[in-house]
Amino acid sequence: MEELISEALPDGSRVGPWRIEGRAGYGTYGAVYRAHRVGRICPRSVALKLARYPNDLRFEREAELLERVRHANVPRLLGHGTWRAGPQGEAHPYVVMQWVEGVRLYQWNKERLRTAREVLRVLAQVARALEATHMRGGLHRDVKGENVLVSPEGHASLMDFGCGTWEGAAPLTGGILAPGTKAYRSPEALRFHWNHRNEADAHYQATPADDVYALGVTAYRLCTGIYPPPATEPSGVGEDERETQEVKKPPSQVRPLVPALEQLILRMLRDNPKERGRAGELAAEMEALAERAGAEADEPMNPNHSSVPSEITGRPVSVQREWGGWPVALVLVAVGLLLWGSGSLNTGRRVAPASRMTEGGTGGVADAAVEALPVSSAAREPEPSGLNLDMLKEPLPGQRRPPCPRFQISIQGGCWLEVPQSSPPCGESYYEWKGACYSPVAAPPRPRTSDPQ
Known part of the structure; x- marks a missing residue:
């Protein structure tokens, strides 16, 4: 058998x-x-x-x-x-x-032009789900559009509590940060990760304010089609601190938005956790605004009115500076290293044969602990395969050795770059180390000692 x-x-x-x-x-x-x-x-x-x-x-x-x-x-x-x-x-x-019938939140928004009133009502329901979670000492820790299903009647459900925890629960995973999705992490979480990145026993303790911040990121992307900038960036003053990255482009500068809705989004994205408000307070404000808003709240929000691309595909400025000045040959060497390293793939677990895996999977899993509940009618988006390249015990051939320049990290005797907006599982191109994904840095070419004959 x-x-x-x-x-x-x-x-x-x-x-x-x-x-x-x-x-x-x-x-x-x-x-x-x-x-x-x-x-x-x-x-x-x-x-x-x-x-x-x-x-x-x-x-x-x-x-x-x-x-x-x-x-x-x-x-x-x-x-x-x-x-x-x-x-x-x-x-x-x-x-x-x-079993929950519905489509994922971002797909729901793409089905037809939504109004601010509809958006407020859906976000308020997600906030109510968070309120109930927080009231019982729990945390979701992976709030994002892919983990929200909306029914044809407009009923929203917060899904996938696989990353969740509660007060007093024993930690189940190693690393500085618990499983989650990097684009939705709070400033305080990213600063902690940066400041304790070299400490093997450091572990960030999430709070309800982390869930609220993730809800703010979800709302920003829902209304604009793009993510806000990363919550933090490496400081220009020192390598041991991280400065807060301000929301330099308020949602209304990307697409027209009801001012009150924009203020709620910006409030959830504030740097100070105490200023974001509790989930229940935000839900009440959203519900009240949905009821009292004028006719402008019933105007469809135009998803095509945007001066920016629909997704952020570039890397943060700090990483662009690091790679942008490299000669093309070195970039090719780095790509070669990644391809060479993919041969060292080690999942540590059995994976079903390809002939038996007929589905590509549902979208938006990112680095959630487990998949969200199924979506019956949504078009499925591609997702990470769930595979990881474990950090190597020694540097790759041709990899740069310490001392590593600024923005690079010394790991296991080699220099590495953290991959922005990426969290485990890191796929087949990057290596996992302490809850983050890294790519190897190629060694600079040696200067020639003689002219060719």
Whole structure:
């Protein structure tokens, strides 16, 4: 009998009392299946999230957090357990949740021109979900548009609590920062990461203000189509500090926006965590504004009125300065190093054969601990494969050795550049080290000692 693989179960498979109907999503640590309870006359579909790796404690913690957070804008926990597979009978945990119909937030915004009133109502629901989470001592830690589903009726659900935690819970992952998505991280989190980047035992303690900041990034991108600038940048004064990167382009300078909505977004993106407001306060303001706003709130927000590209694809200025002055030959050497390193791919885990992985997966997983619940009607976007290149024990051939110039970091005897707006899983092109992704720096060419004959 063919051995079953947790991330590629065929239709009809049994997982505890649940029968698989089909796979709906795939992420770094788990696969999401549409399923139903065996033996029911008219069974309802559920979302069953099954761990790729045995004994993954993230699933137990997610189940505990969902059990604590019972709210209309959070999927309801229906059960959890373990599924055993393989000759050793390895136990793969799973959680079962309410099936949520809808599309991801950014896709919802692309379906047709949305109004400020619609946006406010949806964001208020997400804020209410965060309020319920925070009131019970929990944190989501991966708030972003890809983790919000909106139903055809406009009901928003905050999904994927796989990165979540609660007060007093034991940490499950190493590294300075917990799993999350770098573009949504708060200034205080990035500063902590920068200031403690060389400390093996440093660990950032997230707060509700981190979730609020991520909601602000989500709102900014929802209304403008682009991300705000990174929350911090390396200081021009010293390498041991990080200065706050101000929102130099308010949302209304990218696309026309109701002033009150813009002020709420900028408030959530403030550098001082205490000035952002609590999730419940923000939800109440959004709800009140949606009710009292005038006719301008019913005008469609024009997604094409923009003087900037729809996505940020360039690197922060500091990294552009580092690479921009290199000769083309050195850039090619760096690319060659990356290609050479891809041969050292080490996932540390079994991956299903390509012939059995018929789906590309759902989008927006980034470095979330597990995939969000399935989306029934959204066009799926590409996602990271979930693979990692582990940091090498010694430098690559041709890699620069310390002392490393400014903006480069010495790791395992070589010089590396942190990859902006990228977090583990780093894919097949970059190497993971302490919760961040890095690319190797090629050694500068040696000066010629004689002229060619």
